[in-house]
Amino acid sequence: MDETSPPPSPAGPKPRSPRTPKGLRAVARAAGVSTATVSRAINRPEVVSEELRTRIAAVIEHLGWVPDGAARALVTRRSGTVGAVFPTLIQGDFARAANALQRELLGEGHTLLMACSDYDPELEFRQVRIFAERGVDGLILVGGTHHPDLVRLLERLALPVVNTFVFDPANPGRTVGPDNRRALFDLTSYLIGLGHRRFGVIAQSTRNNDRAAERLAGIRDALGAHGLATRPAHHAEGLSGIAEARALFRRIMAAEPRPTAILCGNAYLAVGAELEALAMGLAVPGDLSIVGYDDIEIMSELPVPITTVRVAGDEIGRRAARCLLARILGRPDADGHECPAEIVVRASSGPPPA
Amino acid sequence: MDETSPPPSPAGPKPRSPRTPKGLRAVARAAGVSTATVSRAINRPEVVSEELRTRIAAVIEHLGWVPDGAARALVTRRSGTVGAVFPTLIQGDFARAANALQRELLGEGHTLLMACSDYDPELEFRQVRIFAERGVDGLILVGGTHHPDLVRLLERLALPVVNTFVFDPANPGRTVGPDNRRALFDLTSYLIGLGHRRFGVIAQSTRNNDRAAERLAGIRDALGAHGLATRPAHHAEGLSGIAEARALFRRIMAAEPRPTAILCGNAYLAVGAELEALAMGLAVPGDLSIVGYDDIEIMSELPVPITTVRVAGDEIGRRAARCLLARILGRPDADGHECPAEIVVRASSGPPPA
DNA sequence: TTGTACGCGTTATCAG
DNA sequence: CTGATAACGCGTACAA
Numbered sequence: 001m002d003e004t005s006p007p008p009s010p011a012g013p014k015p016r017s018p019r020t021p022k023g024l025r026a027v028a029r030a031a032g033v034s035t036a037t038v039s040r041a042i043n044r045p046e047v048v049s050e051e052l053r054t055r056i057a058a059v060i061e062h063l064g065w066v067p068d069g070a071a072r073a074l075v076t077r078r079s080g081t082v083g084a085v086f087p088t089l090i091q092g093d094f095a096r097a098a099n100a101l102q103r104e105l106l107g108e109g110h111t112l113l114m115a116c117s118d119y120d121p122e123l124e125f126r127q128v129r130i131f132a133e134r135g136v137d138g139l140i141l142v143g144g145t146h147h148p149d150l151v152r153l154l155e156r157l158a159l160p161v162v163n164t165f166v167f168d169p170a171n172p173g174r175t176v177g178p179d180n181r182r183a184l185f186d187l188t189s190y191l192i193g194l195g196h197r198r199f200g201v202i203a204q205s206t207r208n209n210d211r212a213a214e215r216l217a218g219i220r221d222a223l224g225a226h227g228l229a230t231r232p233a234h235h236a237e238g239l240s241g242i243a244e245a246r247a248l249f250r251r252i253m254a255a256e257p258r259p260t261a262i263l264c265g266n267a268y269l270a271v272g273a274e275l276e277a278l279a280m281g282l283a284v285p286g287d288l289s290i291v292g293y294d295d296i297e298i299m300s301e302l303p304v305p306i307t308t309v310r311v312a313g314d315e316i317g318r319r320a321a322r323c324l325l326a327r328i329l330g331r332p333d334a335d336g337h338e339c340p341a342e343i344v345v346r347a348s349s350g351p352p353p354a
Numbered sequence: 355m356d357e358t359s360p361p362p363s364p365a366g367p368k369p370r371s372p373r374t375p376k377g378l379r380a381v382a383r384a385a386g387v388s389t390a391t392v393s394r395a396i397n398r399p400e401v402v403s404e405e406l407r408t409r410i411a412a413v414i415e416h417l418g419w420v421p422d423g424a425a426r427a428l429v430t431r432r433s434g435t436v437g438a439v440f441p442t443l444i445q446g447d448f449a450r451a452a453n454a455l456q457r458e459l460l461g462e463g464h465t466l467l468m469a470c471s472d473y474d475p476e477l478e479f480r481q482v483r484i485f486a487e488r489g490v491d492g493l494i495l496v497g498g499t500h501h502p503d504l505v506r507l508l509e510r511l512a513l514p515v516v517n518t519f520v521f522d523p524a525n526p527g528r529t530v531g532p533d534n535r536r537a538l539f540d541l542t543s544y545l546i547g548l549g550h551r552r553f554g555v556i557a558q559s560t561r562n563n564d565r566a567a568e569r570l571a572g573i574r575d576a577l578g579a580h581g582l583a584t585r586p587a588h589h590a591e592g593l594s595g596i597a598e599a600r601a602l603f604r605r606i607m608a609a610e611p612r613p614t615a616i617l618c619g620n621a622y623l624a625v626g627a628e629l630e631a632l633a634m635g636l637a638v639p640g641d642l643s644i645v646g647y648d649d650i651e652i653m654s655e656l657p658v659p660i661t662t663v664r665v666a667g668d669e670i671g672r673r674a675a676r677c678l679l680a681r682i683l684g685r686p687d688a689d690g691h692e693c694p695a696e697i698v699v700r701a702s703s704g705p706p707p708a
Numbered sequence: 709t710t711g712t713a714c715g716c717g718t719t720a721t722c723a724g
Numbered sequence: 725c726t727g728a729t730a731a732c733g734c735g736t737a738c739a740a
Contacts, residue, residue: 068428068487069427070424071424081467081488090450095443095444095449099443099444102468102470103470112468113467114452116457118457131465134465275656297596298596298625301597
């Protein structure tokens with residue numbers, strides 16, 4: 001039965017159509033219905049008679065047919081995909097957000113295209129461009145500031161975008177995250193309230209990281225409101241390593257007079273600072289208070305649990321997905337988009353030494 | 355003589371063409387060339403004359419045209435995407451692997467579709483089905499055992515698949531990862547060599563986790579080779595929490611005679627065990643040796659750095675990508691696919707108490 | 709409720 | 725090296 005299709009004879013025109021049907025047509029033929037009916041049975045089952053529906057389902061199952069997303073996307077102008085570009089997955093709460101994002105998209109029949117920018121705006125732009133070629137229906141980005149080319153591209157494409165891990169009241173519905181600045185304003189104010197006056201800061205690099213920059217601004221604001229500021233020798237910037245934090249911590253503590261409180265830019269920087277403090281024989285919080293940002297399990301399990309700011313990464317992912325899907329599907333978007341940044345007070349913070 | 359109807363089209367054809375062209379055709383028209391030439395200028399620049407190439411590039415830039423991946427996929431039968439299903443991103447080395455995977459794919463012009471199965475074979479199957487509909491060119495999975503329906507689906511689709519975080523010499527080129535069984539065989543043998551005879555195990559649940567099961571088997575093998583075995587009261591299974599590990603650790607240590615060494619199924623279980631041991635006032639390794647699996651930074655920074663098995667997650671991601679791309683692109687695949695599992699001896703392991 | 713026929717935007721195959 | 729044109733597989737007005 002494979003003998004049917006004749007080879008293209010030189011004299012003959014084009015081999016018009018007598019080929020064995022595939023895909024949708026094969027299903028339609030096997031079920032004895034038209035392709036339109038099969039299509040409807042899949043996409044709008046309620047409009048096809050019960051009998052046909054089950055018959056078609058049986059044929060699809062039997063043939064093991066899987067609809068062709070490319071063909072479908074071509075005609076519907078919808079790919080059913082959403083692109084997300086994170087700075088990285090191996091630090092911060094981005095993996096958790098990606099996880100939640102993906103799960104939420106699944107419920108609405110969408111799929112996640114995932115990429116990392118490595119904190120490089122140029123790479124972020126390229127990744128988004130690739131996503132655009134793949135026909136994503138929407139985009140999840142991190143932070144509020146992007147490459148100028150990226151901004152132009154997004155305007156041209158008119159693609160729904162949600163910026164995450166930031167919150168900008170001026171941009172309702174396009175940002176989902178905590179108010180980084182206020183979070184560190186509050187945390188710093190809390191320490192000032194305890195009586196601290198000399199602060200050390202082990203910050204994340206603010207290079208291409210507007211969230212980190214905002215948090216630093218929050219610290220400055222709070223200190224400034226009390227006529228305070230950190231000394232240059234008490235300020236250090238690092239990436240996100242425990243070992244790195246230990247080194248930076250030593251450097252800060254070498255500059256007299258020592259600070260009585262250390263603000264750390266992320267969880268691992270705080271863990272490193274505390275481990276080094278304990279290794280140096282310092283009492284926490286007796287000699288020194290240590291606070292961090294982000295809450296990971298180890299922070300509450302160390303010998304001296306660390307005070308920190310908790311922002312639920314999975315909550316950000318979930319809300320961002322819902323917000324984006326609302327825009328894509330043209331639905332109203334009821335969710336609020338500011339995610340709470342909650343100060344979790346633990347044993348590592350207390351009054352300064354007398 | 356053209357007035358008569360063309361070939362066998364009885365109904366009046368409606369050549370609705372006076373619409374302004376879009377996409378490729380718009381570019382072609384603006385550049386004064388054919389669509390074929392524009393297409394070639396993009397996909398095989400070397401066969402288009404220098405002059406046309408630059409002219410076309412200018413037009414593309416000016417119009418801000420982005421090729422339509424759906425249309426391209428429809429005709430080439432290639433989507434330029436690869437699907438990956440991880441159990442989760444917020445545990446183990448999966449996020450690191452995803453990160454590396456994505457970067458490696460980027461270099462070859464491919465994009466990553468990412469999903470999580472939550473250790474549920476049924477969900478894994480559904481995710482792969484969705485990927486199939488999206489037209490992925492290949493698939494990255496974790497582990498070697500999958501839902502029967504998934505196995506059948508993969509056979510039918512003839513989709514290249516790489517199973518990661520496992521290594522099976524019998525399946526060359528389809529598995530990329532460590533030999534889990536041998537890794538824990540070696541680690542356990544190392545402890546036996548130190549003189550340990552009574553072992554506790556805080557294992558990861560083996561439910562839908564063949565890697566964890568293999569590792570347990572490795573432990574059993576090594577113990578059995580010396581006529582040893584773990585007592586039921588010294589065996590506990592958990593997921594992956596520090597707090598959980600502490601509780602399990604207490605339970606194990608409550609059963610006399612206490613073990614002199616604890617084998618932990620992953621990094622956080624080991625961290626939890628050690629923190630609890632120190633909190634209980636036990637000397638590590640004086641009273642008790644503790645070893646883990648996977649190497650995360652905190653393990654080497656704790657007061658007593660923890661002996662563990664290091665498997666480079668990013669290496670797995672990178673190699674899996676290369677292996678899969680080789681199959682997709684029909685290239686020879688030179689890489690080896692067993693990733694080394696290296697025992698990193700630190701202070702937490704030593705001879706048993708006398 | 710079901711079937712027919714067209715078109716989505718691109719690439720491949722030819723013929724020039 | 726370039727141009728014309730037929731598919732690619734599906735969704736959907738429109739007709740029946």
